[in-house]
Amino acid sequence: MEVKSIKLDYNSLMEKYKLLQSKERYLEIINSFSQSLKDLNTSEEIVWGIAKQVIARMGFEDCVIYLLDNEGKNLIQKAAHGPKNPFQLNIKNPIIIPLGKGIVGTVAVTGISEIISNTTKDSRYILDDEQRLSEIAVPIIYQDKVIGVIDSENSNANFFTKEHLNILTTVAGMGASKIINAKINEELKEYQFSLEKLVKQKTIELNHLVNKLQRSNTDLESFAFAASHDLQEPLRTIISYLQLIERRDNNFSPESSEYFQFVIKGASRMNLLLQGLLEYSRVNDFQTDEVKVLNMNDILILIKDNLRGAIENSNGQVWVEDLLEIEGNKTQIIQLFQNIISNALKFRNPETVPVVKVSCQRIENFIEFKVEDNGIGIEAKFHNNIFGLFNRLNPIDSFKGSGIGLALCKRIIDYHNGNISVKSRLGGGTSFTIRLPWG
Ligand SMILES: Nc1ncnc2c1ncn2[C@@H]1O[C@H](COP(=O)(O)OP(=O)(O)OP(=O)(O)O)[C@@H](O)[C@H]1O
Ligand SMILES: [Mg+2]
Incomplete structure (x- = not known):
């Protein structure tokens, strides 16, 4: 009787020891992830950091990290570990889950983590590559808003524990603000890039317009110059012959004489305008x-x-x-x-x-x-x-x-x-x- 009780104590001690060991390992994983966070700058680097430095080291079979798209309608796969990550840091056809759909979609709506012990009994389970019996889905929350979900499946039923949940929640919390900051920076960079592109394009257009304007200005100047210069000569001839007629012919009726004066006045005024125009077109840059x-x-x-x-x-x-x-x-x-x-x-x-x-x-x-x-x-x-x-x-x-x-x-x-x-x-x-x- 006494021997049995000693054996029991030993088993429970061993269990406690193993638990302590795994806690220590998890703590170490979180600690090293938190250290590395400062070097992860883009939202992509951060989610891959969670997949590779946390999930993989925790020994999970599979994991997908989703982020909500800008419209807030779909969750898009951004990183993965296990079979859903066939190539290094490369996702060819990202999984897209509409908000509210499946276990991941539900967690994104409720903002509450879920552990599914047996997926065969959960109608929301979406089968992708193969059926796995248990699943854990943890929301990534920033300022009370879900911005993504960490989701992991395991082929065994009852695989995920409260301990796993705590760790993923901690990691999701640590990553959230970093992801948002990185996203803002990415958007700013994109905005700056498109602004620079726009400025470049507008400058080209403007230069084009300036050149066109300069050309048409030069054309106009030479036209004004040629017109005012060349028109002066025939006008001078008209004026001098008008004056000659006036001097020679005295048989005008008073009415005709008055009209004749209008003609001379008009022609002289035109001459004055042409001289002005010529002077104007001579003023050049x-x-x-x-x-x-x-x-x-x-x-x-x-x-x-x-x-x-x-x-x-x-x-x-x-x-x-x-x-x-x-x-x-x-x-x-x-x-x-x-x-x-x-x-x-x-x-x-x-x-x-x-x-x-x-x-x-x-x-x-x-x-x-x-x-x-x-x-x-x-x-x-x-x-x-x-x-x-x-x-x-x-x-x-x-x-x-x-x-x-x-x-x-x-x-x-x-x-x-x-x-x-x-x-x-x-x-x-x-x-x-x-x-x-x-x-
Ligand atoms: N100091 C001024 N006081 C009052 N009106 C003025 C004065 N300067 C210009 N103006 C008005 O502005 C108009 C334009 O002036 P502008 O010098 O271009 O033409 P202008 O003197 O009539 O002709 P031009 O200078 O070609 O001989 C004038 O016709 C006049 O009506
Ligand atoms: Mg004047």
């Missing part, structure tokens, strides 16, 4: 060696000299403050300021003497010029229009001009990478601001 540091005080003296007739005829005054130097194409900068100042003298108020003030200041990396006048002003609704070609706001009889001056100024400013804006009120004078880059 310049080479960098045509850009010089310009003393704007000297340039303004020159412009005042050029406009002496207009200044004297209008009794006008042009006040110029001490101006800063700029970098630019001399001919174009003269054209620019001369056009604006001549407008200021031309669109004067008939009741007052025109006063034009030119000033300048440095603002960050711009030199800002202001040309202010006390003339007739411009209604706010026309402020954008005036920089377009042939846009004039007043009847030709009151103010002469072809509506090209400001379009030309805008073109020159564009070539200099600057900008021009206008502030004005009808009857309240006008102020043009010109900004040109400096430094």
Whole structure:
């Protein structure tokens, strides 16, 4: 009787010892998996890590790790151990399980682990390669949401224990946040990649468009030049013969004589427009060696000299403050300021003497010029229009001009990478601001 009791104690001791040994082994597996986690960076590496470093070492026959797809509809096999992993870290035809289907699909919906002791008695069991009698399915949960399932089957009934469940739950918990982080990183990388691709593609398209635009601009410029240049000659002939007829033939009826004057006026106006167009088309993008540091005080003296007739005829005054130097194409900068100042003298108020003030200041990396006048002003609704070609706001009889001056100024400013804006009120004078880059 005594001998038997000693034997019993020995058996239970051995059992406890074996249990302790397996616990220690499992602990060691978890420990080494947790160590290796820091080196696993993609979601794929992490699930393969679970399959190879945990499941395989626990001695399970088979295991499949599923992750939920982005739409949250299907579980897709991402890693496996055993017969469902025929090639090293390579899954050719991943198993896909719709959410809710089979034991794995159910666990993904409930978020509760399951141990099936005998699969023949569970109608949810999905037979894939061969029937195995027991199964364990553990959800991978992140912030209360199932993101995947670890599923393992065994050919023997009653194979899986509570101990297995604890270990798989621990491993699933450890992997979850890592998988989510890795997935976010993967998505970010993919997003960055597609963004870079898009930027590259858009740049190519843009370059293509710029080239096309440059070509059509050049075509247009040479067309405008040729048209305005070549049309001038026949027009000059028309005008001189009209004048000849006028001088020689005095038998016109008063009505015909009036019509004849309209014809001459029209032809002369056309000549003026063609000259303007020619001047406009001559303003071209310049080479960098045509850009010089310009003393704007000297340039303004020159412009005042050029406009002496207009200044004297209008009794006008042009006040110029001490101006800063700029970098630019001399001919174009003269054209620019001369056009604006001549407008200021031309669109004067008939009741007052025109006063034009030119000033300048440095603002960050711009030199800002202001040309202010006390003339007739411009209604706010026309402020954008005036920089377009042939846009004039007043009847030709009151103010002469072809509506090209400001379009030309805008073109020159564009070539200099600057900008021009206008502030004005009808009857309240006008102020043009010109900004040109400096430094
Ligand atoms: N300082 C100004 N005051 C009032 N109106 C102006 C002034 N400058 C320009 N404008 C208005 O803007 C229009 C366009 O100016 P722009 O210099 O292009 O043409 P223009 O002077 O009529 O003709 P062009 O300059 O070709 O001789 C003018 O016709 C005028 O109506
Ligand atoms: Mg003008």
